[in-house]
Amino acid sequence: MGEQFISSRGNEYFCEIDEEYLTDRFNLTGLNTEVQYYQYALDLVTDVFDLECDDDMREQIEKSARHLYGLVHARYIVTTRGLAKMIEKFKQGAFGKCPRVICEQQPLLPMGQHDTPNVSAVKLYCAKCEDIYNPKSSRHAAIDGAYFGTSFHNILFQVYPAMMPQRTQRRYEPRIYGFRVHAAAALMRWQDERREEMKERLRSARVETGFEIEDAGDEDIEEDEDDVEGEDGIDDMFEGQMQRV
Incomplete structure (x- = not known):
């Protein structure tokens, strides 16, 4: 089934597992409880x-066989033979190239975010920008x-350190x-956002800080501005009444 599985459309990320590895029951330890x-x-x-x-029944068994092959594959590709096969696919760009322009078509590697099945789909790792896609x-x-x-x-990359690309700066x-956009404005906005978040957390925790006095001062200034505007409005109304008299 190995060759047929690898040649199937959509299975290009997999490498063929050696028959000797599949027939060694030690390599399959614990999988009997995970596969129907x-x-x-x-x-x-x-x-x-x-x-x-x-x-x-045949369809169910084939589904279980694909799942079993995938679980064994995760174990096989960290062996010496498995790594050798995957590094060749990596050199050929079989897993795709990094979409980030500055990485200049760096080949990718498949990876999982979890070792437990049915949690998350495969991602692609770029060793140059150290991000996943x-x-x-x-x-x-x-x-x-x-x-x-x-x-x-x-x-x-531990086994083949020469294949590790130089990380881009x-x-x-x-x-x-x-003209380059000045970073100070963006930094100030970021600092203000973090400051407000911190103040909100402190208020929620009912921690006394100096922020309360500062906030009260800001509110007094706003109220004074409102009072000034109100007094100006009264003066304007009084002048209008005097003109009518």
Whole structure:
């Protein structure tokens, strides 16, 4: 089933698992509790399946076989043989290129955000900007992230340090008519937002700080401004009445 699974559309991220690895029961420890119809699924994966069953049963076993293959795949790709196969796919750009312009088409690696199945889909990791991205194809976006795991991409660069790209220090700089936008205004806005958030948290916790006096002073200034505007309005009304007299 391995070759057929790998050649199927949407399974380009996977590498073929060696038959010796699949037939070694030690490598499959604990998977029998995670996969339905485990023995039938294993027989299908190792191409020894000979059970006569109806179409519905066959479909369920094939689904379990795909899940079993994915779980074994997560274990296999951190072995010496598995890493060697995945590094070749990485060199060929089989997993896609980083969409970030400044990364200059850096090849990506598949990774999972969780090691537990059915939690999150596979993501693509760029070692140059150290960020993760969603796959472009919806077929790849449906792959379970647990089939690659959270450690594979880091282990690969530990084993093949020469393949680790130099981390980019370049960042996009916003410009207006060629002039760089001054960062002070953005920094002040950010500081004001954080300050208001902190004040709100302190109020919620009923912690006494110097902010209360400052806020009261601001309110008095606003009230004084309102009073001035009110007095001006009264004076204008009085002058209008005198003119009519």
